[in-house]
Amino acid sequence: MTPNKAFSEAxxxxxxxxxxxxxxxxxxxxxxxxxxxxxxxxxxxxxxxxAAEVYGVATFYSFLDTEPRGRxxxxxxxxxxCDMAGKKEIIESLKNELRVKTGETTPDGMxxxxxxxxxxxxxxxxxxxxxDDVFTELTPDKAVAVIQEYREKSKQ
Amino acid sequence: xxxxxxxEILNKMQERVNLIFKNSDCSxxxxxxxxxxQDDIIKSVTDSGLRGRGGAGFPTGLKWxxxxxxxxxxxxxxxxxxxxxxxxxxxxxxxxxEADKVITGMAICAYAVGVSEGYIYLRxxxxxxxxxxxxxxxxxxxxxxxxxxxFTVNVRSGAGAYVCxxxxxxxxxxxxxxxxxxxxPPFPVGAGYMNEPTVVNNVETLAYxxxxxxxxxxxxxxxxxxxxxxxxxxxxxxDCAVKGIYELPLGMTMQEFVDLFGDGDxxxxxxxxxxxxCVPRKNFATTVIGFEGVPTGGSMMLFNSKRSMFNALRxxxxxxxxxxxxxxxxxxxxxxQLLKGIEAIRSGERPVSYIEELRKLAVTMSVASKCGxxxxxASPFNSITEHFREEICY
Numbered sequence: 435m436t437p438n439k440a441f442s443e444a445x446x447x448x449x450x451x452x453x454x455x456x457x458x459x460x461x462x463x464x465x466x467x468x469x470x471x472x473x474x475x476x477x478x479x480x481x482x483x484x485a486a487e488v489y490g491v492a493t494f495y496s497f498l499d500t501e502p503r504g505r506x507x508x509x510x511x512x513x514x515x516c517d518m519a520g521k522k523e524i525i526e527s528l529k530n531e532l533r534v535k536t537g538e539t540t541p542d543g544m545x546x547x548x549x550x551x552x553x554x555x556x557x558x559x560x561x562x563x564x565x566d567d568v569f570t571e572l573t574p575d576k577a578v579a580v581i582q583e584y585r586e587k588s589k590q
Numbered sequence: 591x592x593x594x595x596x597x598e599i600l601n602k603m604q605e606r607v608n609l610i611f612k613n614s615d616c617s618x619x620x621x622x623x624x625x626x627x628q629d630d631i632i633k634s635v636t637d638s639g640l641r642g643r644g645g646a647g648f649p650t651g652l653k654w655x656x657x658x659x660x661x662x663x664x665x666x667x668x669x670x671x672x673x674x675x676x677x678x679x680x681x682x683x684x685x686x687x688e689a690d691k692v693i694t695g696m697a698i699c700a701y702a703v704g705v706s707e708g709y710i711y712l713r714x715x716x717x718x719x720x721x722x723x724x725x726x727x728x729x730x731x732x733x734x735x736x737x738x739x740x741f742t743v744n745v746r747s748g749a750g751a752y753v754c755x756x757x758x759x760x761x762x763x764x765x766x767x768x769x770x771x772x773x774x775p776p777f778p779v780g781a782g783y784m785n786e787p788t789v790v791n792n793v794e795t796l797a798y799x800x801x802x803x804x805x806x807x808x809x810x811x812x813x814x815x816x817x818x819x820x821x822x823x824x825x826x827x828x829d830c831a832v833k834g835i836y837e838l839p840l841g842m843t844m845q846e847f848v849d850l851f852g853d854g855d856x857x858x859x860x861x862x863x864x865x866x867x868c869v870p871r872k873n874f875a876t877t878v879i880g881f882e883g884v885p886t887g888g889s890m891m892l893f894n895s896k897r898s899m900f901n902a903l904r905x906x907x908x909x910x911x912x913x914x915x916x917x918x919x920x921x922x923x924x925x926x927q928l929l930k931g932i933e934a935i936r937s938g939e940r941p942v943s944y945i946e947e948l949r950k951l952a953v954t955m956s957v958a959s960k961c962g963x964x965x966x967x968a969s970p971f972n973s974i975t976e977h978f979r980e981e982i983c984y
Contacts, residue, residue, distance in 0.1 A: 453765050454766065456766055460749060494770075494915070517905060554679040556679055556827035
């Protein structure tokens, strides 16, 4: 098994003491969007933990995905303020544009569509995250334009 | 009231407090603190009446005193920037615009309490500002060195878990584990991060510390009321004429608040986020916003008469069901049953009287749950089902 590149970089940067576990997993996510089984096994070995424990920690946090994710993970806020501001229409327009359901990834592996809990933009809803980037005061058209922007970006 | 009048009143109120978002020379504030005796700083913070601005309202001076008296190999301060309470977004703006004040507050604590390492635990949703914030920390770490203060501060990132706003869950998370709250006692001031004495303060609390050292405890005390001293940064959202982030004195009545922010048709205000209390229109005039009335971490969500409180309550319960860490049974199963319960009443599967069973369950959760998450579900559940019973049941 060849060592995972992102993982090697992560432990070079953060080390393998227990309090570095989250930073290491977060680093891998920032490069690969999700944690593969093999990666979690490698992490466990390096940290001297059981793979089950690494899995247990990872699955606790909604940003440490253990299922396949696209290059761009879209998280639309579903909490009440964004809901009242029209979150449903945003989800519908994204589903149409991407041709996936909530929770699914586009076949080209580019986008994953998820919902998330309050992300702290309640006065400017509806809001969504694409990876770490924030988009607020969305309209269905604006949401689609954001997707197109990322498509363009991925071609560069 | 015309919009111009409203704006004028709002501006005046903001002007009266105007502590957090006002330009100040934080380096000079820290210099001032470093000339003071450690005990005098803690006394000043205690005298100011400052209580934790994350929502729980624990007296900050008392917390610091406890940590100062505790013995350990090293002491830590953690700035709790895991702002996850639905409807709360003020810490984001404070960190974006006033990181200097927050870091200064941490450094003042470090000097007064004898802390040498600090962390800002930034929620994953705010990753967009992480690099900038770490840059601020680096800049201040150099300053601490030149001022001969043995203290460093760095950013740690959360990963999307509401319960990590609870201080012991936050500590578990920083130690590389699942963010499951610990039993208390021991409290973090005695045995926190790495089992060493640890102060955990909210972003806003720390920014206020800097202003208290700057302007004095008496000035801070002169704003607000006897039980709720000082200003508070509010996050206003929902059906509003104006929404956003406002620093206002504590102790206003809900009626005053709604007159300023509401759209003229406000039927209820959810104070303190999903885990807070719902105040119906008939109680606006008699409800005080502050520790003597409805305490709040700053979240104010306004609902007008077109909104269904069933939808609001269901949304909150879905949130709790997902965010419950699952460690203790009352919270894990309770959140599920409350959600299933109101849906069953709505669909006719259960009789309307079932709501009373659910209300009792919520009370049980408030006594039997291990941490604030499960304990506080009764606040929204029982206030909404009390005041909007018809909307929930029919």
